[in-house]
Amino acid sequence: MANYFSLFLVFITVASGLIWLIDAKVFAPKRRQKVIAANGGNALPEGTELPIPYLVDTAQQIFPVIAFVLVLRSFLYEPFQIPSGSMMPTLLVGDFILVEKFSYGLKDPVTRTKFFETGEPERGDVVVFKYPENTKLDYIKRVVGLPGDTISYSSKDLYIKPACPSGQDCLPEYKVQRDFLGQYNYQGYQINKFSEKLGDVNHEILIFPRRLDDISRYHEQPGTKIGEWVVPQGHYFVMGDNRDNSEDGRFWGFVSDDHLVGKAVAIWISFEFERAPEDILPTWIPTGVRFERVGGIE
Numbered sequence: 671m672a673n674y675f676s677l678f679l680v681f682i683t684v685a686s687g688l689i690w691l692i693d694a695k696v697f698a699p700k701r702r703q704k705v706i707a708a709n710g711g712n713a714l715p716e717g718t719e720l721p722i723p724y725l726v727d728t729a730q731q732i733f734p735v736i737a738f739v740l741v742l743r744s745f746l747y748e749p750f751q752i753p754s755g756s757m758m759p760t761l762l763v764g765d766f767i768l769v770e771k772f773s774y775g776l777k778d779p780v781t782r783t784k785f786f787e788t789g790e791p792e793r794g795d796v797v798v799f800k801y802p803e804n805t806k807l808d809y810i811k812r813v814v815g816l817p818g819d820t821i822s823y824s825s826k827d828l829y830i831k832p833a834c835p836s837g838q839d840c841l842p843e844y845k846v847q848r849d850f851l852g853q854y855n856y857q858g859y860q861i862n863k864f865s866e867k868l869g870d871v872n873h874e875i876l877i878f879p880r881r882l883d884d885i886s887r888y889h890e891q892p893g894t895k896i897g898e899w900v901v902p903q904g905h906y907f908v909m910g911d912n913r914d915n916s917e918d919g920r921f922w923g924f925v926s927d928d929h930l931v932g933k934a935v936a937i938w939i940s941f942e943f944e945r946a947p948e949d950i951l952p953t954w955i956p957t958g959v960r961f962e963r964v965g966g967i968e
Contacts, residue, residue, distance in 0.1 A: 677780060680740065680779060680780055682732070682736050683733065683736045683737050683740050685729075686728075686729040686732050686733040686736060687729075687733050687737070689725060689726060689729035690726065690729045690730050690733055693722075693723075693726045693729075697723075697726075698720070701720055701721070702720055705720060740779070743771075743779075744771065744777075744779035745771055745772055745776055746770075746771055746772060747768045747769065747770060747771060748768070748769050748771055748931070748932065749766060749767070749768060749769075749938070750766070750767050750768075750769055750798060750808065750810070750934075751764075751765070751766050751767075752764065752765040752766075752767065752810065755856070755857075755912055755915060756810075756811070756910035756911075756912050756915060756916035756917065756918070757796070757810060757811070757812070757910050757911050757912060757916075758856065758876055758911065758912040758915075759854060759863065759874050759876060759911065759912075760796065760812075760873055760874060760911045760967065760968070761796075761810070761911075761934075761937070761967070762940065762960075762963070763943065764940055764941040764942055764943050764956070764960070765937050765940045765963060766937065766938055766939045766940065766941070767810075767934050767935075767936065767937050767938065767967065768934075768935055768936045768937075768938055769798045769931060769932040769933065769934050769935070770932050770933045770934075770935045771931070771932040772788050772932070773788065773789055773791075773932055773933035773935075774788065774789055774790060774791060774797075774927070774930045774932065774933065775787050775788050775789070775930075776788065782928065784927075784928075790927075791813045791816070791906055791930065791933070792813065792816075792869055792870075793813055793814065793815075793816055793868050793869035793871070794812065794813060794867075794868035794869040794870065794871025794873070795812070795813045795871070795933055796810065796811070796812050796813075796933065796934040796967055797810070797811065797812075797813055797906075797908065797925075797930060797931075797932070797933055797934065798810045798930075798931040798932055798933075798934055799811075799908070799925045799929045799930050799931055800929040800931065802922060802923065802924070802925060802926065802929060803922055805929065808931060810934060811908035811909060811910050811916070811918050811919070812868070812873070812908060812909060812910070812911060813868075813906050813907075813908055814828065814830070814868060814907050814908060814909045814919070815830065815899070815901040815906060815907030815908075815919075816832075816833060816901060816906060817833060817901050817902065817903045817904060817905060817906070818832075818833025818834070818835075818900075818901060818903065819831065819832055819833050819900075819901045819907070820843070820894075820898065820899070820900050820901075821898070821899045821900075821901065821907050822843075822897060822898045822899075823883070823897050823909075823920060824883075824897050825883070826877050826879070826883065826913065826914075827845055827846075828845070828846040828866075828909075829843055829844065829845050829846070830843065830844060830846060831843035831844075833901075846866060846867070846868065847866070847867065848864035848865060848866040848867075848875065849864060849865045850862065850863075850864055851863045851864060851865055851874065854876055856876060856878075856912075856915075859878065861876050861877065861878045861879070861914075862876070862877045862878075862879060863875070863876055863877075864876075864877060871968060872968065873911060873968050874911065875911045875912070875913055876911065876912045876913060876914070876915075877913055877914065878913075878914040878915070881914045883897075883914075884921075885897060887921050888920055888921065889919070889920065889921055889922055889923045891923070897920075899919070899920075899923075899924075901924060902924060904926060904927045905924035905925060905926050905927065906924060906925045906927070906930075907919045907924055907925075908925055934967050935966065935967060936964075936965065936966050936967060937963050937964055937965060937966075937967060938964065939959065939964065940959065940960040940961075940963040940964065941956035941957075941958070941959055941960070942956060942957045942958040942959070942960060943955075943956060943957060944957045944958075945957055
């Protein structure tokens with residue numbers, strides 16, 4: 671849907687711009703000459719407004735607005751809504767976030783071809799990307815593994831062996847440390863909340879200790895054991911902060927750099943949706959606003 675909207679914006683911008691340009695270069699001078707001829711060939715008084723066809727007037731009105739929206743949405747910031755709980759407690763259902771589109775390079779809004787490099791994801795970044803198994807869908811997860819890293823996940827513990835660049839000392843595998851913060855109520859269950867550090871980013875995660883890891887569904891990579899993945903060049907390994915309720919890289923593999931949309935940087939508004947199906951008002955109408963959640967994302 672997001673890609674269709676991008677195509678629609680590009681089409682409207684180009685169409686309205688062409689209508690305005692062609693009229694200014696071809697038809698507007700002809701209309702002016704007709705008015706001058708009707709005025710006996712006399713020059714028109716300064717400031718005289720000529721009649722403009724409705725289509726041209728509409729194009730002139732919408733072109734600056736649509737062009738601004740296209741540039742803003744394609745290259746600067748795009749709003750997204752969080753639809754699921756896979757990134758809890760960092761992001762909640764009902765959070766509306768801003769995604770910085772230029773963090774990982776500028777891309778053509780139609781073909782999504784990168785034409786200018788601006789940076790690369792860092793460990794711990796929260797990123798929006800095109801779901802590798804259906805690129806019409808946008809997913810949001812946290813970057814855990816960088817190109818060349820070896821990632822292991824066993825008994826709910828995360829292990830990282832950083833990539834070993836040529837000519838440099840290799841760093842050993844390490845277990846990502848986490849500190850217990852207490853209990854968290856999730857869908858009626860009390861699950862554990864931890865503080866975890868990935869790179870320079872401190873964030874919170876949820877672990878459901880009684881839920882077994884679904885290793886039978888783990889993505890299998892040739893040459894590695896179950897629950898271990900070596901991140902290919904040009905790709906990233908991502909996971910949800912709600913570790914036992916997230917469909918992430920453990921199950922489908924890696925995110926290509928080509929599929930990155932941008933970095934989630936802020937929550938600009940957050941709504942509560944707590945209506946029961948039997949309520950008079952539809953469930954999509956908010957029941958409240960969580961102003962305390964507005965701000966940056968860690």
